[in-house]
Amino acid sequence: MSFYKVRVQRESNTPKVFNVVAKKSQDAVLAAAQSLRDEGITDAKAIEIIGQINSLRD
Structure with missing residues (x-):
């Protein structure tokens, strides 16, 4: 497993940056999308x- 830093561009709020664990970068995008759903964030327009x-502490 690898650690990735992900930035989420949002429509009406400041971008959100967080770390995820995934086997590859494509999985990191999916993990980020799931995390946004879990948090109830509905204004995301891009995941980068x-x-x-x-490590997750970076």
Whole structure:
């Protein structure tokens, strides 16, 4: 598993940046989308992988 830093562009709020765990970057996008659904965020317009990181603390 790898760690990825993800940025979510939003319609009416500031971008959200968080870290996810996934096997590959495509899975990181899916994990980010699921996290947004779980949080009830409905104004997301883009999910971008900023890069791979060493740990979830980065």
